Amino acid sequence: MDHVRGFRCTVCGREYGVGAPRGVGDVDYVCPLHGDDGILDVLYDYDRIQARTSPKRITASGVGTMWRYKALLPVDADAPVPPLRVGWTPLYTAPRLAESVGLHHMWVKDDGVNPTASFKDRASALAIVKAQEVGATTITTASTGNAAAALAGMTASVALRAVIFVPKSAPQAKIAQHLVYGARVFLVDGTYDDAFELTLEVAREFGWYNRNTAYNPFMTEGKKTAAYEICEQLAWQVPDVIFVPVGDGCILGGIHKGFRDLLALGWIDRLPRLMGVQAEGSASLVTAFEQGLTWDQIRPIEAETVADSICASLPRDRIKALAAVRETDGRFLAVSDAEILGAIPMIAQKAGVFCEPAAAATYAGLAKAVREGWVGPQDRVVLLLTGSGLKDVASAMRTVTTPKVIPASLDAVRAAVARWDEPAHADRAG
Numbered sequence: 001m002d003h004v005r006g007f008r009c010t011v012c013g014r015e016y017g018v019g020a021p022r023g024v025g026d027v028d029y030v031c032p033l034h035g036d037d038g039i040l041d042v043l044y045d046y047d048r049i050q051a052r053t054s055p056k057r058i059t060a061s062g063v064g065t066m067w068r069y070k071a072l073l074p075v076d077a078d079a080p081v082p083p084l085r086v087g088w089t090p091l092y093t094a095p096r097l098a099e100s101v102g103l104h105h106m107w108v109k110d111d112g113v114n115p116t117a118s119f120k121d122r123a124s125a126l127a128i129v130k131a132q133e134v135g136a137t138t139i140t141t142a143s144t145g146n147a148a149a150a151l152a153g154m155t156a157s158v159a160l161r162a163v164i165f166v167p168k169s170a171p172q173a174k175i176a177q178h179l180v181y182g183a184r185v186f187l188v189d190g191t192y193d194d195a196f197e198l199t200l201e202v203a204r205e206f207g208w209y210n211r212n213t214a215y216n217p218f219m220t221e222g223k224k225t226a227a228y229e230i231c232e233q234l235a236w237q238v239p240d241v242i243f244v245p246v247g248d249g250c251i252l253g254g255i256h257k258g259f260r261d262l263l264a265l266g267w268i269d270r271l272p273r274l275m276g277v278q279a280e281g282s283a284s285l286v287t288a289f290e291q292g293l294t295w296d297q298i299r300p301i302e303a304e305t306v307a308d309s310i311c312a313s314l315p316r317d318r319i320k321a322l323a324a325v326r327e328t329d330g331r332f333l334a335v336s337d338a339e340i341l342g343a344i345p346m347i348a349q350k351a352g353v354f355c356e357p358a359a360a361a362t363y364a365g366l367a368k369a370v371r372e373g374w375v376g377p378q379d380r381v382v383l384l385l386t387g388s389g390l391k392d393v394a395s396a397m398r399t400v401t402t403p404k405v406i407p408a409s410l411d412a413v414r415a416a417v418a419r420w421d422e423p424a425h426a427d428r429a430g
């Protein structure tokens, strides 16, 4: 792993070397001077990476997972990876969705097709490799639901144990995933933030490997692979704008990291503008952005939104998230729960992708950005669709009308079809 130079504290900039015991050098996950706020950034020797791989070689590799970028990840070349097929998810062109907001060039990245149906598989897959590297057999995490589902699935695939902490209000489908995969599940009477604090203590108490987002520095590294994929899928071109749903801000920070890596390698020549989309009821980064606050001036709020995956009282990765937006000339924007719910059938009907509320927030954010003039018709735009709609069927059902039950007769269908506003026999001609 000589392509990893070490770690840098995002608070004080102090650098640490690589080494035992956790693969995080002489520190355990975070900068000892800054405690749980001192999230580390993984540093690379880009010359070494450059010498070993190239866009051409990656494209020719034929590896159909995030591991096609193994040479750019903090793992050994021969490190075993979990067998489940994570990443290299489709980037679909979405002309009808683009048209609905007056754009000409738009793509959706469907991360709902990952093994546990969310973007979080990218981070959890890397957590498995890092945990195995240090011989850990139990991995713990706090989660709003998806990170834990991803961890439960990935650990099951390699016979490790997952111990997860989720708020008791997490959607049923996500809790079902945790349980069916055989994780030890703690339903916490409290928020995600309460669960997060609890896992820090629990992991120390029992010596379990901690996968927590915005604590374990490797989670950002797993998430950055989506940035590589977007570039490669656009023939190593950079889109103009990417919309990313933001809870803790780890995905946003990861996407930024991915593009910064490619820039440092000279494989791209600019960064895309990163737009962080939050729910109005969980919008502390929007407030910070609009008021020009620094990360340490952000205070916890009572977060509440239908988009459970982006419900965070105090975004844990706020340092990386603010940097992602500020250093790319992007912005943070807030959308209402009604706009988020309305976006679910829009994306489904105009792009064919059924996503959960947090992911749908990206389209709501795009619509707002177009209205406000932050995005123009010629911009090449990507929406990062981070999770499947099957994760939260109850919210999806709020966006549609349940049909009436009919008798099983042709007459009943005739009567119903007669009330449609489009012709019933349109297909016969073709």
Ligand SMILES: *Cc1c(COP(=O)(O)O)cnc(C)c1O
Binding pocket: 118, 119, 120, 146, 147, 213, 245, 246, 247, 248, 249, 250, 251, 252, 309, 310, 356, 358, 359, 386, 387, 388
């Ligand atoms: C976790 C998650 C997010 C938000 O990611 P953060 O890193 O917490 O900002 C968005 N969408 C989905 C589906 C998620 O699971």
Ligand SMILES: [Zn+2]
Binding pocket: 009, 010, 011, 012, 013, 014, 031, 032, 033, 034, 038
């Ligand atoms: Zn520090």
